[in-house]
Amino acid sequence: MAFPRAKLRLGILSLVVSLGLVAIKFYAYFLTTSQAVLTDALESIINVVTSGFALYSLYLTDLPKDENHPYGHGKVEYLSVGFEGALILIAGVYIFYSAVMAVLEPHTVARPDAGMALLAITALVNLGVGFVLVRSGKKMNSVAMVGDGQHLYIDALSTLVSCVALVLVILTGNVLFDAGAALLLGVFIVVNGFRMVRRSVSGLMDESDVSTVEQVIAELQRHRLPPWIDVHNLRVLRYGANLHIDCHMQMPYYFSLEETHNELNRIEDLIKRRFDVEVEMFVHADPCTFVACSLCHMPECPVRQHAFAQEVSWNLTNAVKNERHRLG
Numbered sequence: 001m002a003f004p005r006a007k008l009r010l011g012i013l014s015l016v017v018s019l020g021l022v023a024i025k026f027y028a029y030f031l032t033t034s035q036a037v038l039t040d041a042l043e044s045i046i047n048v049v050t051s052g053f054a055l056y057s058l059y060l061t062d063l064p065k066d067e068n069h070p071y072g073h074g075k076v077e078y079l080s081v082g083f084e085g086a087l088i089l090i091a092g093v094y095i096f097y098s099a100v101m102a103v104l105e106p107h108t109v110a111r112p113d114a115g116m117a118l119l120a121i122t123a124l125v126n127l128g129v130g131f132v133l134v135r136s137g138k139k140m141n142s143v144a145m146v147g148d149g150q151h152l153y154i155d156a157l158s159t160l161v162s163c164v165a166l167v168l169v170i171l172t173g174n175v176l177f178d179a180g181a182a183l184l185l186g187v188f189i190v191v192n193g194f195r196m197v198r199r200s201v202s203g204l205m206d207e208s209d210v211s212t213v214e215q216v217i218a219e220l221q222r223h224r225l226p227p228w229i230d231v232h233n234l235r236v237l238r239y240g241a242n243l244h245i246d247c248h249m250q251m252p253y254y255f256s257l258e259e260t261h262n263e264l265n266r267i268e269d270l271i272k273r274r275f276d277v278e279v280e281m282f283v284h285a286d287p288c289t290f291v292a293c294s295l296c297h298m299p300e301c302p303v304r305q306h307a308f309a310q311e312v313s314w315n316l317t318n319a320v321k322n323e324r325h326r327l328g
Contacts (some may be wrong), residue, residue, distance in 0.1 A: 007145060009137055011055035014148050017129050018047040021122045025159075032115035034169075035102040035142055036162040036181040039095045040119065043158055043189060046087045051148060084147060085196025088154075092193050098187030102179035109178050112166040119159045119166075126156035147196060154192050158185050192260055212236050214316055216245060219274045220267070221314045227251050227263050229288050229296045231314055235321040243275060246282040250324060253287035260285050291326050 025041035109115075111279075119212030136142075165181030168174070213236045220231060234247035249267065251260055264283045272279045288296065293306035312318065312325045 006136065007140060007142060008055070010133055010145060010258070011148075014129060014133060014152070015048070015051040015055055017125060018044065018051045021125060021155075022048055024118055024122050028115040029117040029307070031111045032119075032166070034109045034112065034162070034166060034178050035099060036165040036178050036185065037115050037119065039099065039182040039185050040155075040158050040162045042095060043091055043155055043185075044122075046084070046091050047155055049087060049268070082197055084151060085193045087166055088193030088196060090153070090188055090193075092186055092189035092191075094196075095189060097181065098232055099182035099186050102182060103176065106175045106179055109166070109175050111170050112169050115169075116163050119163050119316050121318075123156045123159040123163070126152045126159065130156060137234060143322055151196075154189070158189070161185055161303040210316065212238065212243065213320065215274065216271060217314050217316060217319045219271060220319075224314075225263070225266070225271055226296075226298045227255070227259075229292055230312060232324055233321050234319045242278040242280070244280045245271060246284070248284045248286050248322075250286045250288050250292060252296075252301070253289075253305075254303055265296070275305075286324070290326075292324070295325065 020039065022044040025037065025044050029037045029041050108294055130149045130152030133145050133152065137145030137149055161181050161184065165178050168177035199328065216234065216236060220228070228251070230250040232248050235245070238246040249264070251263060255263070264285060266279045267283050271281055290305040293304050294309040295312050297308045299310060318325060
């Protein structure tokens, strides 16, 4: 898997692009003295810092497991997203304050046409790089890379709003459009910063990844075999790109240790083939009881006490509960 090197290359690309664009935006502010352009440039400073941190987190993520990190280093990606979100929040609050002051004390905007041209270039570059990062990050299951790409989308949108503000200033001569745009951007940046922090906390607190859990359950249901009588207490934890999955599988109590081991290997191999990332899976085998006879359709079962009645279809509601299923 060539993901580690690809991640680092994309991380370096994001950092280099961010450095170049922040220089262009501050030059645009130097030309225009526009509050909206200053807002955009200040947010781009956050891009540089967060791109650097994201690059470092991508490096850490791909370090092998060790004695101190038995599950790997993948969770640092959530820390990266949280750090980025926190900086965006701080910048958004400052930008909002500066915009309010600009509304109260408006000032003239110089050379808005030149500033608009420079900003348009940076918006296009951010959209392009952001698209590459988000698409690649989803493919590689990299939370940090997706977060970095989404931040570039936000930055591009902020730049477009600044451009619209400068166009309105050119058309109307009213500089309040400039301060008003900065005010809107401040609110927008604060909201998105909060969302990124929320996503980071969810990952660090091992909030359930519902989509992945559903995929695991669907795969087990699709390839279900008679010895796999019932599954419960299924849990999925994400460590960066990698997955840790464990569950309890009820199996015939008369199976030998070797037979049970073979079935567990089938389950683990099935799930590992389903995902393009490293999957660590532990399946605990529970011996069946006679209560399970009515939902078990093992052929020629030598100890059956009740006739098979109905198979329990596994889904998100029943597979994650820590209890064995029964009919009635």
